Amino acid sequence: MRHRSGVPVPVPQPAVPADALTPTVNDPADAEREAGVARLFELHYTPMLRLAVLLGADDPENVVAEAYYQIYRRWRRLRDTAAAEAYLRSTVCNLTRMRIRHLQTARKHAVRSPDEMVASAESTALLRDDQRVLIDTLRQLPTRQREALVLRHWLGLKESEIAAAMGISSGSVKTHTARGIAALTQAMEARK
Incomplete structure (x- = not known):
């Protein structure tokens, strides 16, 4: 870049190199976590969804999605990744229990019409x-x-x-x- 007088003006350089600003996607721990959670999803999504339904969740897809999110966040803290299925199952149970408790409280205070109380x-x-x-x-x-x-x-x-x-x-x-x-x-x- 040149000033009006023709003298070169130095271009300010960023304090951090540009390649340091891009997220590292090749981190082996992240790759292992992604693969582990993907494997869990492939093997156990449907059984976990059925579990949430049988436990009485009104939104089983959301419960299971939240359970997978929880295990994804805590993957690095798992002592034994072989126990991930048990952790996932426990999380589905806990989340379902929490949602049912919340809905029971909310329904106590909601006014319902007679049509809503009858099954189709x-x-x-x-x-x-x-x-x-x-x-x-x-x-x-x-x-x-x-x-x-x-x-x-x-x-x-x-x-x-x-x-x-x-x-x-x-x-x-x-x-x-x-x-x-x-x-x-x-x-x-x-x-x-």
Whole structure:
């Protein structure tokens, strides 16, 4: 660049080199995290979505997306990346529980019309009568009992895995499972 007088004027240089301003995408830790979370997504997205649905989430896609975001953020802090599935499952359970609690509080204060309280005819007709009773009873169970039953009988987890996912002891898992089964059995026998 030249001044009007023809004398060259030095161009100010940035204090930081231009290549330092661009984010590093070749960081091995970031690449490992991206690959790990992508692998988890491919293998476990659908089961985690079903888990959120069975636990009663009204927005299961958002719950699962939030769970994947949480594991993505904490990937470097995972002590054992092989335990990522268990961490993901636990996160889905916790997020679902938090959302249900929030919705229960919000619904207590909301005014609902009678139309909103009735299930659609299509969804009612699709389920056989005994399935409907079972699902209605499952929905009415306390949260911990419902979680224990879904994790045990839908996912087929062991007591220790259920305890880790729910953040409770194995003894509590046994108690919640037994009470939930008793309530479901009682509801089904009452139909006969």
